[in-house]
Amino acid sequence: MKPTITIIMATYNRAQYIVESIKSIQAQTFKNWECLIIDDGGTDNTAEVLAPILIEDNRFSYLKRTDNYTKGLPGSRNYGLDLAKGDYIIFFDDDDIAHPQNLEICLEEFAKDDISFCRYLRHVFRGDFEYNFDLSKEYTHFYIDKRDINQILRNELQFNSCAVMWTKECYKKHRYTEHLRYAEEWEVYSRIITSVNKGISINKALYYGRKHEESITGDFNNKNEASLKSYADAIHLVIADLHKKQLLNTEILRYFVQVSLDYKEYNLFNRIFNTLDYSYLKKIKWTAIYLHLPFRLFFYRIYKKHIR
Template sequence: MDEKKPLISIIVPVYNVEDYIEECLESLVKQTYKNLEIILIDDGSTDNSGEICDDYVLKDTRIKCFHQINQGVGAARNKGLEVAEGELIGFVDPDDYCDLEMFLEMYKSMKEDEADIVCCRWVTINRGLISGVSGYEFAEQKKILSNLDMAEFYVQSMDWPVWNKLLKKNVVKSIKFPEIRYNEDFFTVFQWLYNASKIVYINKPLYNYRILRKGSITENRDTVLMKNTLALEQLKLFEKN
């Protein structure tokens, strides 16, 4: 008999995404990796997003939905981590969607290489059109990195998202997202890397990231410069330890 695969908790913060949330949820319920817990945190949506989430709870027993007053994506993700029961943790944004093989492929890499974190590349979709593949680019099928290697890469490649990563729960530990409105993932990923001994990066786009949705915050040059400065400061801390 095959070893039972561990439960993966996928945390989805939801806010006013009625035009996109169904595509996102369909990409999760149809994953080839079936042992999933899909946690939806409705962060005070004022459109039909919350109702769509509740409908999906009735369709699939793996889905749980929690409603809260609007507090921002950091607070929503923290709520998801608080209730997550899985041994492994993933994050998906509600206006994006996943390749149907995403979590199976990432789990396989995590198991084969005994990794603490697995990352993948992603497709960027700009106003409905594919604008290219983003993330760490290299010649091999995958790279195996120590946390210091990954920290240096992180600074150079600007690979800051949480949604292209599968993490062991003990890596996330009690680290909370800062409850700020923007860039909350940037301040968190470095702490995860510090807790990890081995990181695997898959040279394959398994996530579809949508940008320029009405109301989205796009990165401007000042934001990128700010993040690079902070990333370099974090790298110094890695090197000291």
């Protein structure tokens, strides 16, 4: 039977965690799914620990990323997207835990309304996971569309990794940008959300992310060079896409002009404005804003300090 949902799980040297993640997928109350496990070239015993599960449950497929896709999370996920058979797509990580009603509740939301995605809450944990799930189906919700892109880009309305189910149609024209090593989800989600009608956000935790030192987010917080460069590249791509769609407003632009102060070594400010077909005078205006921002921010911090 054709699977309703395709779960795509990229993995790389996570043999110590992946079986627990797989078991949380097997525990799903909705059963008609396929799970594509894409190995990004790991060197540990992942294949060995997965072997009994693959024999027992043919809904799982274990594949090595081919050389047609760039090494890394984006390339592995793109490989999975090209193989997906389900009408809905969801990404799970190889070290996290899914709520047993994750797939069921998302599908119920899709059945109620004409939406392109279902966003839900993602909680984090460290160490051993406590299996004490809230199995109620009482929660509030709100809708999200392209008008919310300001909040999404500022991470005021977060689209966390693995906390969204999408219709397959969302990825018909969109793929992950494979050279990105950080913010690759943020960049592709921006493109998708500004291209579809609307989605829903439900206030219920359906996914649990494991925090440990090997995570990509940890690299960014530790100022990893590749992650910082990737974020600058992602910002540039997002700005270009919004401008093309005539969705780039002053608020978004001002926000990223300020962000670009921290990315001078990546020439982010000039890259942004070389992308925009602004008049000479308009570029001069934004250059003046950029040059004066450090002084304005300095005096603003002093002001905030004194009024506390």
